[in-house]
Amino acid sequence: MTATHSTRMLILGSGPAGLSAAIYGARAGLAPIVVQGVQPGGQLTTTTDVENYPGFREVIQGPWLMEEMQAQAEHVGAQMMYDMIVDVDLTQRPFRLTGDSGTIYVCDTLVIATGAQAKWLGLDSEEAMKGKGASACATCDGFFYRGKKVAVIGGGNTAVEEALYLTNHSHDVTLIHRRDTLRAEKILQERLFANPKITVLWNKEVVEFVGGGDPEGLVALKLKDSVTGDLSQIDVEGGFVAIGHHPATELFRGHLELDEDSYITVETGTTRTSVPGVFACGDVMDKVYRQAITAAGTGCMAALDAERFLAEADFEAVAQAAE
Template sequence: MATTHKTRMLIIGSGPAGLSAAIYGARAGMEPIVVQGLQPGGQLTITTDVENYPGFREVIQGPWLMQEMQAQAEHVGTRMMWDTITSVDLTGDVFVAQGDSGDTYEGDTLVIATGAQAKWLGVPGEQELSGKGVSACATCDGFFYRGKKVVVIGGGNTAVEEALYLTNHATEVVLIHRRDSLRAEKILQDRLFAHPKITTLWNKRIDRFLAGADGQLRALALIDTETGEQGEILTDGAFVAIGHAPATELFKGKLAMDETGYLIVEPGTPKTDIPGVFAAGDVSDHVYRQAITAAGTGCMAALDAERYLAAKHFAGVTETVQY
């Protein structure tokens, strides 16, 4: 039988942002419900070594970190729901979400923490070698390529920024682009072309990622987009930097978004254009995209949700007294 679940704080998404919001919300007595979605735990569940999350001197595993966050959220009173939201209604005083299971979720406040997914090339070997030399986040994984050769795939701001960042670690960085010019801002291009560690391969398409005998990335198979000539480039690591896609399809036409689909929030806050609805993590962040920044905005969302409910309650009491 379909069930209606009611809470003072409904959270959609169970990555660092959603679970941090849940921890703070539960401690504030809001008895939050977290609907976990298609990827419980978020992107960290498909990440292996994590070396930049505060509090751990040794390398930890992404899935383990998310298990601990979930356990902490449950320990302080969060209800975790194994469901996927298929539609939302944000027009009333109570926000309503419909689950794929048939259950309905009602929240006096709503925290959207559905995250964003890196765009991938979709070529052979890419997913098989993810975490084994193939990555979509230089800030996350660049440290593991100290003194090594890496390639960056893409031609926009993200690709150029990743290439420049990787020069802090790698001895050689090769930017591979399928065209003969970059889309990145000119100032970024100037920095790229002036950097002695960076070279550029033009008009090259990635045909496949190739593994070595040890199961790690060994090389990339390339095809020249003008001549069709095939070739290979040896590398220790490959960073796919062709952009991210925020998981905001549910909210199109219901919340303000930018041209790329990220939710727009009031600067310095997780507040969307609907009072009581908050966006946390990568769903509204196209700049930093780190677990720690996602967790921070999850905390902010919970604190603002608590303040929103307190102000709403005070206004209702005041109106009653005046009447």
């Protein structure tokens, strides 16, 4: 028989946004269910050192932080489900969602915290160097490269912003772009070209992340000229891939309003989506900040927005019943 779970608040995703929503929802007495998705714990489970999450004097580990968040959410009453949603019906409340397991989830409010994944180059050597010099977030990891030579790969706004940010830590930043012009906004390009700490390598593609040393870490990037095919190498200790992100919103296409980059559109200053009773938080709706702390903040907002939505709906239902 197909199992069915009903809840006042269903949360999709178990990163900082989803678990923060679960904590606030549980404390409000909504007994939330968290469907953890394909990557329980979110992107922080693939991050080693975390030094910018408030409340911890020493460096902490990403997986440990997510374990603690989940334990806190469960302690106050949230229920974790190891499942992945494959179908949604948001045409009427209560909403009805179907898990990969065949389980049916029925909910009065839905909080979407499915996140976004950084785009990588797809190189085997890149995968081997993740956490050892290869990164997709300068704001997260740039601090660890103080005084070191680093490179940023990409040519859009994200790449230029990451390169500019890294000059706070490094005196030698190289932007590597496979074309001869940048896609970034003109004002960003002007700041980039005016910064003496940044060098741009045009028409270059990264073909290998070169490791070395003991313990092993990134020591160089092997490059291929996109025009001539010539190979070269640049010595760096940090390589930041900045070619964009994929928000996990495919499931909601045609059900919710998405922007031109497929992020869920929310009402300014809130987490409310185009469907009343559905809320979005974290990287699935935030393409600007993309930090654990901002994701947690919007998770709190989503739970509070959902709680208020339910309170108003309950009040209206009581008033109608009294008429």
